[in-house]
Amino acid sequence: MGNEELNRDEKAIADMLGTLPRVGVPGDFDFRVKARIAQGVPAVSGRSWLMSISRFAVPVVLLLVVGGYFGYRSMDASTHEVNVANEAKPASIAPIVETAVNTASVEPSKEVIAELAPVKPKEVDPAVNSAVPNSIVPVSNSANIRGGSIERGLGTSRTVYPRGTDPNAKPPVMPKEFNQPGIVSAKDVLDLLGVEVVYSENGWRVAKVVENSTAQRAGLKTGDVVEAINDQPVGEKTTFKGRLTTKSMRVKRDDKSVEVDLQKP
Amino acid sequence: MPEEKLSDHALIEATKGGDEAAFGEIMARYRAPITNYLYRFLNDYEEAVDLAQETFVRVYFALDRYHTQFAFSTYIYRIATNLAISETRRRKRRKLMSLTGLFQTDEDSDVEFQPPDTRILQDVALLDNERSKTIAKAIESLPEKYRIPIILRDVEGKTYDEVAEIMELGLGTTKSRISRARGLLKEKLKQYL
Numbered sequence: 001m002g003n004e005e006l007n008r009d010e011k012a013i014a015d016m017l018g019t020l021p022r023v024g025v026p027g028d029f030d031f032r033v034k035a036r037i038a039q040g041v042p043a044v045s046g047r048s049w050l051m052s053i054s055r056f057a058v059p060v061v062l063l064l065v066v067g068g069y070f071g072y073r074s075m076d077a078s079t080h081e082v083n084v085a086n087e088a089k090p091a092s093i094a095p096i097v098e099t100a101v102n103t104a105s106v107e108p109s110k111e112v113i114a115e116l117a118p119v120k121p122k123e124v125d126p127a128v129n130s131a132v133p134n135s136i137v138p139v140s141n142s143a144n145i146r147g148g149s150i151e152r153g154l155g156t157s158r159t160v161y162p163r164g165t166d167p168n169a170k171p172p173v174m175p176k177e178f179n180q181p182g183i184v185s186a187k188d189v190l191d192l193l194g195v196e197v198v199y200s201e202n203g204w205r206v207a208k209v210v211e212n213s214t215a216q217r218a219g220l221k222t223g224d225v226v227e228a229i230n231d232q233p234v235g236e237k238t239t240f241k242g243r244l245t246t247k248s249m250r251v252k253r254d255d256k257s258v259e260v261d262l263q264k265p
Numbered sequence: 266m267p268e269e270k271l272s273d274h275a276l277i278e279a280t281k282g283g284d285e286a287a288f289g290e291i292m293a294r295y296r297a298p299i300t301n302y303l304y305r306f307l308n309d310y311e312e313a314v315d316l317a318q319e320t321f322v323r324v325y326f327a328l329d330r331y332h333t334q335f336a337f338s339t340y341i342y343r344i345a346t347n348l349a350i351s352e353t354r355r356r357k358r359r360k361l362m363s364l365t366g367l368f369q370t371d372e373d374s375d376v377e378f379q380p381p382d383t384r385i386l387q388d389v390a391l392l393d394n395e396r397s398k399t400i401a402k403a404i405e406s407l408p409e410k411y412r413i414p415i416i417l418r419d420v421e422g423k424t425y426d427e428v429a430e431i432m433e434l435g436l437g438t439t440k441s442r443i444s445r446a447r448g449l450l451k452e453k454l455k456q457y458l
Contacts, residue, residue, distance in 0.1 A: 010448075010451075012451075013447040014418070018419055021397060033322060036318060
């Protein structure tokens with residue numbers, strides 16, 4: 001019964017659709033088709049999916065580019081501020097030289113290494129000293145020791161400076177020689193080895209050998225004339241540049257050249 | 266040339282050989298049914314004519330790829346169907362991106378289908394016209410997968426086998442969809458039953 005009713009309704013629908021009036025075609029139908037064929041390109045193919053995608057993609061890409069640019073700028077600015085703050089600490093300039101010299105002269109090692117540290121700057125810009133106030137800039141207070149609230153986290157970021165730096169200070173002025181390799185004279189090298197020398201017309205003459213020094217262990221004696229260090233002839237104005245490891249020394253003793261091993265234990 | 270006696274395949278071969286009159290004969294045979302089919306699919310005459318013309322352009326440029334093992338009528342209806350589906354989707358995208366489309370929900374679009382005015386009219390022609398419009402709207406409101414087979418079967422008079430071949434579906438699926446489409450139309454057109 002139900003199927004019969006359904007079939008009857010279906011047939012009624014089919015008949016109804018079959019009675020719909022049929023549309024004709026305009027008189028210039030064939031002409032227009034031939035004109036399109038003559039053009040050679042199907043008209044609808046121009047409406048490609050690429051066009052519809054580009055309508056979305058172009059604004060999105062533009063938004064990303066602009067947003068990315070400003071985001072990068074803001075990140076770059078904050079990074080720059082932190083770097084400036086870190087660089088505003090000139091306190092580490094002087095102690096490097098002092099440490100190197102003191103260590104070598106007081107306690108000479110078996111293998112004397114002349115640390116040719118950067119030359120101590122002659123004078124530092126007064127602005128540098130003023131850039132490092134003694135007061136400590138607080139980076140936190142008791143209210144936010146355990147972290148900030150969500151509102152604070154979502155708010156404008158605050159640049160945190162290391163303690164003891166003034167965010168408003170000008171960056172220190174580096175002395176010109178600061179990054180240049182150090183230069184040390186032959187006399188200084190001999191001093192570090194533990195010999196007191198006096199320059200005579202024949203060369204650097206050993207006036208005194210320091211007790212328990214590298215020079216004493218190597219067998220240097222008063223009256224020796226230093227001819228070369230590491231096979232490099234030594235004169236009055238001889239200097240050494242960069243890192244120097246003293247391995248051997250040639251001295252003139254009793255009109256004879258004697259090779260002295262400075263690495264003797 | 267006794268064109269009326271030539272088969273579609275013979276006309277295609279003649280067209281490939283440069284016979285423009287043969288292609289004119291193909292157009293003469295199919296322009297009206299294809300236009301009518303597209304009109305019932307899109308419910309837009311101008312668009313139907315445009316796509317029907319485009320169908321013949323596609324057929325012309327694809328003649329070398331056409332295999333005569335398939336019926337030409339199936340082939341041309343398949344091209345027209347694909348174009349109509351593309352056009353329908355393009356309309357949806359256009360609607361989605363238009364300002365009015367942004368604020369229009371699916372429920373609003375359903376409102377487009379208006380039930381028939383049941384008042385008695387004196388003018389029979391007007392009544393028929395109204396009825397046709399209502400049926401056309403009801404067909405247009407069907408989903409594509411039901412709209413295509415029912416138009417091909419009940420409007421264009423294709424056999425189930427032909428419909429299945431055009432839609433590249435199994436026979437059972439095709440019959441099921443046609444039946445389902447009729448069921449949906451029955452709900453929308455119960456005033457006329």
